[in-house]
Amino acid sequence: MSKISYYTAEGLKKLREEIEQLKNVERPKASQAIADARDKGDLSENAEYDAAKEAQGLLELKIAKFDAILSNARLIDxxxxxxxxxxxxxxxxxxxxxxxxxxxxxxxxxxxxxxxxxxxxxxxxxxxxxxxxxxxxxxxxxxxxxxxxxxxxxxxxx
Structure with missing residues (x-):
C-alpha cells in the first residue's frame, strides 16, 4: 500500500516538472547511450553497453518511483x-x-x-x-x- 503525500500547488508543480524532465530528456539520453555503445561492436565484452543498460534501468526505476508518488499525491486545499x-x-x-x-x-x-x-x-x-x-x-x-x-x-x- 502506497503512502499518500500532501503537496502545495508549488510542490506538485515541481514534482510534475521533474517527472517530465526524466521522461522527455533523461530517457532519450539513456537510449542514445545504449545505441552508441551497441554500435561499438561485440556486446558480450562491451562494458560501456553494460553500464548504459544499468543506467537506463536505474532511470526507469526512478521514473516509476516518481510516478507512484504522483499517483498518491494530494493537493492541500x-x-x-x-x-x-x-x-x-x-x-x-x-x-x-x-x-x-x-x-x-x-x-x-x-x-x-x-x-x-x-x-x-x-x-x-x-x-x-x-x-x-x-x-x-x-x-x-x-x-x-x-x-x-x-x-x-x-x-x-x-
Missing part, C-alpha cells in the same frame, strides 16, 4: 485549513523557552522541506511537536539532547 492552529502550510514563530531565541518556520510536506528556506517537514521532530498547537501553547519537542520547550508566539498563513 488551503481554504479549508484552521488558521488558529499550527497545521501544514502554517508559518509558525516559536520562542525557545530556555534561551528566548525566536525562529520562524513554515510547516510543509516532507517532500517540500528546505531548512535554508525556513520550511520544515511536518514529520520532523519539531514539525510533529508544533502540529495542532495554538498561540501561547508550549510545545515539548524530543530531540537527541533531551526535550526542548518552544512557546508558540505567532501563527500565520503566507
Amino acid at each position: 488551503e481554504t479549508q485549513l484552521d488558521v488558529s492552529k499550527a497545521l501544514v502550510l502554517s508559518t509558525v514563530k516559536i520562542k525557545n523557552v530556555k534561551n528566548g531565541m525566536e525562529v520562524k518556520y513554515t510547516l510543509v510536506a516532507e517532500s517540500e522541506a528546505d531548512l535554508k528556506a525556513g520550511k520544515i517537514s511536518v514529520t520532523s521532530p519539531i514539525g510533529k511537536g508544533l502540529l495542532g498547537k495554538s498561540v501561547g501553547d508550549i510545545a515539548d519537542i524530543q530531540v537527541p539532547n533531551g526535550v526542548m520547550q518552544f512557546e508558540i508566539v505567532e501563527i500565520t498563513r503566507d
Whole structure:
C-alpha cells in the first residue's frame, strides 16, 4: 500500500516538472547511450553497453518511483485549513523557552522541506511537536539532547 503525500500547488508543480524532465530528456539520453555503445561492436565484452543498460534501468526505476508518488499525491486545499492552529502550510514563530531565541518556520510536506528556506517537514521532530498547537501553547519537542520547550508566539498563513 502506497503512502499518500500532501503537496502545495508549488510542490506538485515541481514534482510534475521533474517527472517530465526524466521522461522527455533523461530517457532519450539513456537510449542514445545504449545505441552508441551497441554500435561499438561485440556486446558480450562491451562494458560501456553494460553500464548504459544499468543506467537506463536505474532511470526507469526512478521514473516509476516518481510516478507512484504522483499517483498518491494530494493537493492541500488551503481554504479549508484552521488558521488558529499550527497545521501544514502554517508559518509558525516559536520562542525557545530556555534561551528566548525566536525562529520562524513554515510547516510543509516532507517532500517540500528546505531548512535554508525556513520550511520544515511536518514529520520532523519539531514539525510533529508544533502540529495542532495554538498561540501561547508550549510545545515539548524530543530531540537527541533531551526535550526542548518552544512557546508558540505567532501563527500565520503566507
